[in-house]
Amino acid sequence: MHKPALVVHGGGWAIPDDMVEPHLNGIRAALAAGWHALERGGSALDAIEAAVVVMEDDEAFDAGRGSFLNRDGRVQLDALIMDGATLRAGGVGCVERIRNPIHLARIVLEDSPHVYFVGPGAERFAEEHGVPLIANEELVIEREVERLRRLQVQGESPADVFSASHDTVGALALDKNGNLAAATSTGGTLNKTSGRVGDSSLIGCGCYADNQSAAVSTTGWGEAIMKLVLGKWAADRVAAGTPPQQAASEAINYLQKRLSGHGGIIVIDAQGRLGIAHNTPRMAWGFATPGQQACGIKR
Numbered sequence: 669m670h671k672p673a674l675v676v677h678g679g680g681w682a683i684p685d686d687m688v689e690p691h692l693n694g695i696r697a698a699l700a701a702g703w704h705a706l707e708r709g710g711s712a713l714d715a716i717e718a719a720v721v722v723m724e725d726d727e728a729f730d731a732g733r734g735s736f737l738n739r740d741g742r743v744q745l746d747a748l749i750m751d752g753a754t755l756r757a758g759g760v761g762c763v764e765r766i767r768n769p770i771h772l773a774r775i776v777l778e779d780s781p782h783v784y785f786v787g788p789g790a791e792r793f794a795e796e797h798g799v800p801l802i803a804n805e806e807l808v809i810e811r812e813v814e815r816l817r818r819l820q821v822q823g824e825s826p827a828d829v830f831s832a833s834h835d836t837v838g839a840l841a842l843d844k845n846g847n848l849a850a851a852t853s854t855g856g857t858l859n860k861t862s863g864r865v866g867d868s869s870l871i872g873c874g875c876y877a878d879n880q881s882a883a884v885s886t887t888g889w890g891e892a893i894m895k896l897v898l899g900k901w902a903a904d905r906v907a908a909g910t911p912p913q914q915a916a917s918e919a920i921n922y923l924q925k926r927l928s929g930h931g932g933i934i935v936i937d938a939q940g941r942l943g944i945a946h947n948t949p950r951m952a953w954g955f956a957t958p959g960q961q962a963c964g965i966k967r
């Protein structure tokens with residue numbers, strides 16, 4: 669019997685002071701939901717799905733409702749979930765009519781011979797599996813309409829946009845059977861071109877899980893993270909004997925040095941050892957094990 673553990677992140681970016689409390693509240697709620705699943709004897713997959721659904725439903729985060737808008741003013745979502753015991757994975761990209769993409773990704777993992785569905789095909793798959801399609805407008809909130817307007821109409825600089833950006837959620841779990849799992853969900857980047865897919869939903873980039881190495885979720889500038897296949901990069905280091913905290917720190921150093929990239933990463937191995945690192949001004953995180961729970965905004 670293994671000691672279960674759950675780790676979540678709510679994105680690495682310049683979280684302003686007035687967004688700190690909403691982020692912490694969202695992280696606490698995600699930990700509670702994920703931990704409840706583990707306590708009931710649920711699997712690592714059950715726990716991370718439950719945790720990510722909570723953050724997708726929380727407008728504070730760039731995932732689900734309240735996400736950044738793309739260039740056309742629409743929410744377009746990507747998500748991936750991966751099972752470290754079997755390497756089964758389910759991913760969805762560019763979905764516009766799904767309230768909880770991580771739930772759809774779980775159905776892909778469980779019920780499809782395929783690994784990845786995008787756009788209208790993903791939405792057809794959702795309908796065929798009983799997931800209701802919603803209007804894209806239900807995912808759009810006024811704060812994001814205004815943010816896009818400031819960029820497109822007032823010509824706010826990309827640097828300003830970045831400093832005000834929010835980015836991606838993720839969860840990792842180790843269950844009592846010693847199985848690892850990872851999930852990442854995002855609305856991607858502000859003003860992205862329709863059809864753009866970032867790192868979050870790509871295996872080995874924004875998300876990875878293998879019982880023989882580690883579970884990993886990243887946040888940050890997707891184009892750089894993808895080029896470095898950063899999630900798998902970190903997991904491979906853990907497999908080679910590097911402790912998760914060191915692997916996390918080295919991954920962010922690599923991102924910075926190789927591509928001047930910015931982002932954050934959470935890592936957990938099959939012994940429940942944790943790593944968190946980022947080079948963004950702040951990163952929202954949370955962690956739970958039996959009898960212990962912590963969360964914060966890392967600087």
Ligand code: GLY
Binds near residue numbers: 887
């Ligand atoms: N890390 C989220 C994205 O670039 O889409």
